[in-house]
Structure formats: structure tokens, C-alpha cells
Amino acid sequence: MKYLLGIFGIIVVLGLAFLASNNRKQIKYKPLILMVIIQLVFATLLLNTKFGFIMIQGIAKIFSKLLEYANSGVEFVFGGIANKGSAPFFLSVLLPIVFISVLIGILQHFKILPFLMKWIGFLLSKINRMGKLESYNAIASAMVGQSEVFITVKKQLGKLPPNRLYTLCASAMSTVSMSIVGAYMTMIEPKYVVTAIVLNLFGGFIITSIINPYTVKEEEDLLVIQEEKQSFFEMLGEYILDGFKVAIIVGAMLIGFVALMAAIDNVFEMIFGLSFQHLLGYVFAPFAFIMGIPASEVVSAGGIMATKLVTNEFVAMMNLSHMASHFSGRTLGIISVFLVSFANFSSIGIIAGAVKGLNEKQGNVVAKFGLRLLYGATLVSMLSAIIVSLIL
Numbered sequence: 001m002k003y004l005l006g007i008f009g010i011i012v013v014l015g016l017a018f019l020a021s022n023n024r025k026q027i028k029y030k031p032l033i034l035m036v037i038i039q040l041v042f043a044t045l046l047l048n049t050k051f052g053f054i055m056i057q058g059i060a061k062i063f064s065k066l067l068e069y070a071n072s073g074v075e076f077v078f079g080g081i082a083n084k085g086s087a088p089f090f091l092s093v094l095l096p097i098v099f100i101s102v103l104i105g106i107l108q109h110f111k112i113l114p115f116l117m118k119w120i121g122f123l124l125s126k127i128n129r130m131g132k133l134e135s136y137n138a139i140a141s142a143m144v145g146q147s148e149v150f151i152t153v154k155k156q157l158g159k160l161p162p163n164r165l166y167t168l169c170a171s172a173m174s175t176v177s178m179s180i181v182g183a184y185m186t187m188i189e190p191k192y193v194v195t196a197i198v199l200n201l202f203g204g205f206i207i208t209s210i211i212n213p214y215t216v217k218e219e220e221d222l223l224v225i226q227e228e229k230q231s232f233f234e235m236l237g238e239y240i241l242d243g244f245k246v247a248i249i250v251g252a253m254l255i256g257f258v259a260l261m262a263a264i265d266n267v268f269e270m271i272f273g274l275s276f277q278h279l280l281g282y283v284f285a286p287f288a289f290i291m292g293i294p295a296s297e298v299v300s301a302g303g304i305m306a307t308k309l310v311t312n313e314f315v316a317m318m319n320l321s322h323m324a325s326h327f328s329g330r331t332l333g334i335i336s337v338f339l340v341s342f343a344n345f346s347s348i349g350i351i352a353g354a355v356k357g358l359n360e361k362q363g364n365v366v367a368k369f370g371l372r373l374l375y376g377a378t379l380v381s382m383l384s385a386i387i388v389s390l391i392l
Helices: 002-019 029-048 050-078 089-094 096-109 112-128 132-144 162-174 178-185 190-211 232-272 276-290 295-310 313-326 329-339 345-358 360-368 370-391
Strands: none
Touching (some): 029 050, 029 370, 050 096, 089 096, 089 232, 112 132, 162 190, 162 345, 162 360, 178 190, 178 232, 190 329, 190 370, 232 313, 276 370, 295 313, 345 360
């Protein structure tokens, strides 16, 4: 039954993408089928094999060690603020982002990340039949972040037509930044974080190839990477401050969104007798069902899915951790994979703002297709969750 429902779910998601397509005649079906197969292979490898178990355990241990190093710095500055045995979210989850950001900066400075991004992107372009720039951008988004990635390609931003710009932005919204992967792993199981990152990479190309199909001419398929020359210590200072800014911004958004959701929930309970999140759960329940979540859990799961969309993934992950005991292991896995992406309303502003800061005209173009961008990125998350439901 789960296989029939999974196949039906994939058809529905691809169908919803097809309905929003701006040029259905240009859709290339062979790469789409190949990428769905690749998603299934990777999901099986990561979740159902000993090799995948060992690999994910290794990645989890690396991030666990990095978080230990990060916490030594946090403890030095903020030691004594928290009561013994307690772990405030800002100190234990958000501030370690600063150290991860520094590591990214070091890998960037010594040209290790640019080398990986360029050549993995080149290999991806052979699979997805899209441009080298699009493939590079997808890898770069996962490594340096959804706003920072545009700095690396700023020389080409002003020359891109809207369709190629859409693909770049869709990749940025469908992935997550390496700097906050460690934070995610403190809230949900690492195996689902790693699996979602891999699946979303290909899912972004699948959905974008349907919603926004086009062919890049060979003479237009150029990749010009922007590299800023800095001394080692200039770079360290910049990435330390960037990491701290990310931690502060995420913390501020959590304060605002959690407080707002609590207020809205309270108002809805007084007027309608049920919370706003519960109401949204009914709206998203059909989508939760086609993702393979049991009927008895679809409303609660739908509420968490909706929370991620209207607030952000951190708020939704916090809700999931509080409600984990009410869900089966299968449901936890499916929802966890759905939550690992930047597909939410606030990301529209972040991406549009990042592009506008580099090129005002292109920033306005991004703002115009913002909702379409969110629609596609949400379908990517749904597709990844459905693929995982076939494996669990």
C-alpha cells in the first residue's frame, strides 16, 4: 500500500509542478526520470544500508565534535549565565553557528570549497541537462548559504534572464546552509538531515525543470566565480561576524515568530475553540497523507508542515521535538525530511534582499516571482518526503 501511495504522491507533486509550468513543451522528461531514480537510490543507500549508517554516523560525529569545540567558546564567553544542567536554545543551538561559519570561511579561503562546488556542479549539469551556473549554484547554496551564494556569482547576476534567475533562487530556497546543519542535528535525527540535503539537491532540479524549463545555449553556459582577495585574518573576522549575525537573526526571528504563533493560537482558541496551528493542520492534512503519513496523524503533521511554511524550519522543528512522542517513527522521519529546507515566506524576503543588494533590477525581478518560488520549493520538500516514505 505504501508503494502505491508513494507513487501516487510523486505523480501529484509532479502534476502540481506541471500546472505551474511556464513552458510545458520545453520540459525534458528523461533527466527528470533519471533524477527521481537517483533520489530513490540515495534514499535507500543512506537509510537502509550499513554503508549509509556508517556514513551518517561519521558525519554526525564530525558535527558533534565541531559543536563541542564551538561550545568551549560559548562557555568561555557566556559561562555562568545558564543554571547548571540547563541548555538555553540560543547558547547551545544558535551560537555554535559562529564556529561552523569560521570553518566554512577557512575552506573557502584555501580554495577547497570553490573547487568542490565547481566540479560537483559540473558533474550535476551532465545529469540535469541544465547550465553549469545553475548546477554550481545549487551546490554552493548548500555550502555557503542562501544569501551568500549570490555574492560568488555577482558578476553574472545582471546578465541573467528571469528564467535562469528563478532557477538560482529556487536552489537557494530548496537547500540549507552547511553552517546551520549542526543546529538541525541537535533537533532532529542526523540521518534525516543528511538524506534531506541530498534529496533536495536533485528535487530542486526536478521541480524547477518542470515549472521553469529552458535550454541554455553553449555560448551562454559560462561560469564566472567572484573571488575576493583577503588576508587570512581579514577572512576570519568577516566569517566570525557573519556567523554571529546569522545566529542573532535566527534568534530574533524565533522570538518574533514563536510569540506571534502563541498569540494567534490563543486568539483562535478563544474564538473558535481550536488553535491556529490545529486549523492549519486540517488544510495541510491531504498533503501529509500523500506524503505517506498515517491518517490518524495527518492533522498534527499538517500543522507542523504549515508552521514551517508560515514561520520557519526552526519553529517547526521545535514543535516536532515537543510532539515527537505522539508520532510513529515513520511519521517522524517523513516530517523531519520535509522540514529540512528554507522553503518559507521569510526566505522570499531574504533572497530578494540578497539579490537586490547586488543588483537592484534583478532583486525586483526576484520579488515578483517570490510566491512562485515558494510554491516550487515547497513541492521540492514534499517530493523528498515522499521518496523517504517509500524507503522507511
